[in-house]
Amino acid sequence: MTRRRSAALLLVAWAGLVPAAAQTPQAPAQPPAPAASAPDFARLEAEQSAANGKAGPRAVPGRRIPVPGTVSPEFQAAIAAPYRAPAWNANPGSAAEWKALVAKLAAQTAAPLPALRERLGVVSTPETIGGVKAWVIAPREVPARNRNRLLVHIHGGGYVYNPGEAGTLEAVLMAAFGGFTVVSFDYRMPPDAPFPAAMDDAMAVWRAVLRLQRPENMAVFGTSTGGAMTLALMLRARQEGLPLPAAIAPGTPWADLTETGDSYKANEWLDNVLVSYEGYLTHAAKLYAGTHDLKDPQLSPIYGDLRGLPPTILTTGTRDLFLSNTVRTHRKLRQAGVEASLQVFEGMSHAQYLFNADAPETREVFAEIAAFFDKHLGTDKDPGTDKPSGAEAATR
Numbered sequence: 001m002t003r004r005r006s007a008a009l010l011l012v013a014w015a016g017l018v019p020a021a022a023q024t025p026q027a028p029a030q031p032p033a034p035a036a037s038a039p040d041f042a043r044l045e046a047e048q049s050a051a052n053g054k055a056g057p058r059a060v061p062g063r064r065i066p067v068p069g070t071v072s073p074e075f076q077a078a079i080a081a082p083y084r085a086p087a088w089n090a091n092p093g094s095a096a097e098w099k100a101l102v103a104k105l106a107a108q109t110a111a112p113l114p115a116l117r118e119r120l121g122v123v124s125t126p127e128t129i130g131g132v133k134a135w136v137i138a139p140r141e142v143p144a145r146n147r148n149r150l151l152v153h154i155h156g157g158g159y160v161y162n163p164g165e166a167g168t169l170e171a172v173l174m175a176a177f178g179g180f181t182v183v184s185f186d187y188r189m190p191p192d193a194p195f196p197a198a199m200d201d202a203m204a205v206w207r208a209v210l211r212l213q214r215p216e217n218m219a220v221f222g223t224s225t226g227g228a229m230t231l232a233l234m235l236r237a238r239q240e241g242l243p244l245p246a247a248i249a250p251g252t253p254w255a256d257l258t259e260t261g262d263s264y265k266a267n268e269w270l271d272n273v274l275v276s277y278e279g280y281l282t283h284a285a286k287l288y289a290g291t292h293d294l295k296d297p298q299l300s301p302i303y304g305d306l307r308g309l310p311p312t313i314l315t316t317g318t319r320d321l322f323l324s325n326t327v328r329t330h331r332k333l334r335q336a337g338v339e340a341s342l343q344v345f346e347g348m349s350h351a352q353y354l355f356n357a358d359a360p361e362t363r364e365v366f367a368e369i370a371a372f373f374d375k376h377l378g379t380d381k382d383p384g385t386d387k388p389s390g391a392e393a394a395t396r
Contacts (some may be wrong), residue, residue: 156227
């Protein structure tokens with residue numbers, strides 16, 4: 001099997017949204033051929049000018065948006081992929097049906113991971129950290145510079161998807177492309193364990209790793225739900241008087257559960273991963289939050305006080321339904337005096353940098369995050385103490 005074909009077969013689900021059955025190679029997408037009769041621009045100009053002649057919501061004509069030719073062939077295939085049902089619009093009628101769907105998608109997501117780890121030279125070791133099921137994921141040979149560093153990964157999945165090993169994909173990519181030792185943990189999720197169970201588990205893990213490694217040598221990262229939980233963990237740890245890490249990387253964070261933000265509508269139906277907030281996101285938010293106020297900063301950290309948070313790097317794309325979540329978070333961090341970097345990728349839908357380990361865009365995302373972490377994380381053990389290195393700490 002060729003490397004390119006192997007990479008195509010390893011298009012892996014994020015938030016359970018790319019079932020294994022759909023993980024087949026695709027030819028590089030090409031822009032669609034021009035319509036037989038292009039719209040009469042003069043007529044369209046008049047119609048749109050009339051429709052938008054008064055202040056108010058913007059009316060737009062029907063759109064057919066081509067796959068951009070400005071991205072790699074591997075990434076064109078991801079951009080051109082169809083919506084993935086039933087995950088994006090799932091609405092099971094009972095707890096049992098939710099759990100059955102989640103288990104099915106998790107099995108499909110986890111299946112390619114052993115081969116991916118082998119190909120990327122990454123080892124995954126199951127552990128229990130702070131009483132929470134976890135995996136320590138590291139390159140076979142950790143670079144000397146990173147041997148006293150430790151990352152904590154919080155997986156995404158809309159608070160319902162990616163239990164177990166299925167949630168470790170992003171950690172595998174970070175270990176491979178960044179050369180870090182990563183702790184990825186399996187937090188409790190609804191319907192059995194709604195808010196605040198996931199955050200309680202995140203805090204338990206953070207307390208545990210603080211006994212193993214200096215906070216100055218650690219970072220926390222995650223995508224989507226994992227990005228939101230990364231931010232919420234910082235707020236809660238600060239509130240409880242715990243040290244914060246040296247840096248964080250919330251990727252396209254679900255920082256606001258209230259469907260507030262321009263891209264929730266501007267990118268609706270264009271994002272081929274999340275597609276629409278009216279799909280499973282609405283149901284997952286209610287399932288997770290229960291009767292709690294959706295503007296509680298532990299649910300929607302965009303409404304929290306972000307002053308004093310660690311240096312932050314955020315990632316999103318031009319087609320991401322959560323583009324506004326990410327941009328708003330970046331601006332609020334900047335307004336709070338926090339060092340914050342924002343990387344936005346052409347044509348990218350939600351979390352699409354996780355789908356193909358061989359896409360140049362994927363490697364660029366993780367290279368940027370790794371460089372940001374390298375800039376901010378310390379490298380030394382505590383002088384006069386026996387605190388172990390990152391790799392040693394995580395396996396104790």
